[in-house]
Amino acid sequence: AAAAALRRALDAVRAAGKPVAAYGERLSQPEYWVASGADRVWLPETGAIHLVGLRSEALFFARLLERLALRPEVVRMGSHKSAAEMLTRQAMSPESREQVEHYLDDVLGALVRAVAAGRRVGADVARDWVDRGPYRADTACEAGLADACLYPDEVEERLAEWVRESGEPPPRGGAPRARLVDAAGYAALHATDAGFAPALAEQPRIAYVVAEGAIRRRGGRGISAESVVRLLRGLGDDEAVRAIVLRIDSPGGDALASDLVWRALEVAKRGRPLVVSMGEVAASGGYFAAVAGDTVFAETTTLTGSIGVVGGKLDASGALARLGVDTDAVERGARAGLLSAVRGFTADERAVVRSDIEAVYDVFVRRVADGRKLDRAAVERAAQGRIWSGERALALGLVDAIGGPLEAIREARARAGLAAHERTQLQICPRVAPLEALRGLLGVELRIDAGLRGEL
Numbered sequence: 001a002a003a004a005a006l007r008r009a010l011d012a013v014r015a016a017g018k019p020v021a022a023y024g025e026r027l028s029q030p031e032y033w034v035a036s037g038a039d040r041v042w043l044p045e046t047g048a049i050h051l052v053g054l055r056s057e058a059l060f061f062a063r064l065l066e067r068l069a070l071r072p073e074v075v076r077m078g079s080h081k082s083a084a085e086m087l088t089r090q091a092m093s094p095e096s097r098e099q100v101e102h103y104l105d106d107v108l109g110a111l112v113r114a115v116a117a118g119r120r121v122g123a124d125v126a127r128d129w130v131d132r133g134p135y136r137a138d139t140a141c142e143a144g145l146a147d148a149c150l151y152p153d154e155v156e157e158r159l160a161e162w163v164r165e166s167g168e169p170p171p172r173g174g175a176p177r178a179r180l181v182d183a184a185g186y187a188a189l190h191a192t193d194a195g196f197a198p199a200l201a202e203q204p205r206i207a208y209v210v211a212e213g214a215i216r217r218r219g220g221r222g223i224s225a226e227s228v229v230r231l232l233r234g235l236g237d238d239e240a241v242r243a244i245v246l247r248i249d250s251p252g253g254d255a256l257a258s259d260l261v262w263r264a265l266e267v268a269k270r271g272r273p274l275v276v277s278m279g280e281v282a283a284s285g286g287y288f289a290a291v292a293g294d295t296v297f298a299e300t301t302t303l304t305g306s307i308g309v310v311g312g313k314l315d316a317s318g319a320l321a322r323l324g325v326d327t328d329a330v331e332r333g334a335r336a337g338l339l340s341a342v343r344g345f346t347a348d349e350r351a352v353v354r355s356d357i358e359a360v361y362d363v364f365v366r367r368v369a370d371g372r373k374l375d376r377a378a379v380e381r382a383a384q385g386r387i388w389s390g391e392r393a394l395a396l397g398l399v400d401a402i403g404g405p406l407e408a409i410r411e412a413r414a415r416a417g418l419a420a421h422e423r424t425q426l427q428i429c430p431r432v433a434p435l436e437a438l439r440g441l442l443g444v445e446l447r448i449d450a451g452l453r454g455e456l
Helices: 002-015 029-035 062-067 094-119 123-132 137-143 152-165 183-189 225-237 255-268 285-290 317-322 347-372 376-382 390-396 405-415 434-441
Strands: 021-023 040-043 071-077 205-212 241-250 274-283 295-298 303-305 309-315 425-429
Touching: 002 029, 002 094, 002 405, 021 152, 029 094, 040 137, 040 152, 071 347, 094 123, 094 390, 205 225, 205 405, 225 241, 225 255, 241 255, 241 285, 241 405, 255 285, 255 347, 274 285, 274 405, 285 347, 295 390, 295 405, 303 390, 309 347, 347 376, 376 390
Parallel strands: 021 040, 205 241, 205 425, 241 274, 274 295, 274 303
Antiparallel strands: 071 309
16 A cells, blocks of 8 residues: 555656656565656666565464364354454465455556556566566566666766756756755655644644554554544644544454544544545454545555454363363352353353444444445445455445545545645644654555454
């Protein structure tokens, strides 16, 4: 998703008539996705392009847990909800494999189209490039993926040549000279554009809220519902905030925490538009929160949906017995041992857990139906824990448009009735350094990978 957003920004620069060169030493696949959109792609002689295709692999711990005498007790709602398969299976279920195959097909298709358009070749040629990768610098140039082998000092010379060829009048009668500005320097020069100019009372503001990682009720890394709710309450009370843009990149997490974030978004958007930009992933609880948006953007490759619920516990009674550890307990209450880790669920307890899981799933489906203005049948066709690319999510009505942070900000301005010439303060929350802000606005903020936990 970050590569697609950067590539779109690069295409906009080229469309404005400005020449673009891409230089990389060892370009990864996402990096080449972006670089292939440049007028020229350069590598050092010992450089490489790692264009090889896509692979999704998972580890499965069922046999290990069996060996340790640990028994997972899992209840799920959603035929394709695969979050707990790593604990219960030795390989992907047919449903999980099917949805992963569809997702990889969509992502590879987007990559091939981008490379083909940038390098001005047919999609069949770009697809063949994928199967023939990876590439050394010389083979990349021979195949047409790159234009020349250059070292950094030679790159500067080529850029200077471009300036001379641009026809711009030389400064004070001298020869035109290329001025090189790195990303940090550029961000500092354009701090105002990133929302770092001193706030003026009379200026309307757009709040840009960044939410990344697993969703928790409070504390820890990722998205703390407690912190997000407090932040959104403050933005909602601030009359100068004319619109809110939520940038969410989350695989989900705690169901209650996700619902609290959703509610805070619903309250904060009263009297102002809320536009959502989904990053690499907005799945399960991440998508739960996203449906609060008046307009929802996704990249073509955003992993979207996973509308389903899973819950349970790990029964360690077998492992303890094997180790010679005995347990005993005194209970008051028919279901006092529901969450005990030293025994499994009784039939009655499993029924209670399933009832709770079904109730959360029902709330999830209703939130999606209300937020996306879909009937329940349409949501169910997209639900059951299925994951989708942003491209397919658009066709299903789960999102409104393909785009990233910049498109979301433009939509927020339009919905807030702010004229194109009207000076607006961009308030980035939480506050970060200018370079990090620039990265965030281009959709390349660092993602916190989090394990699967909680109900969503």
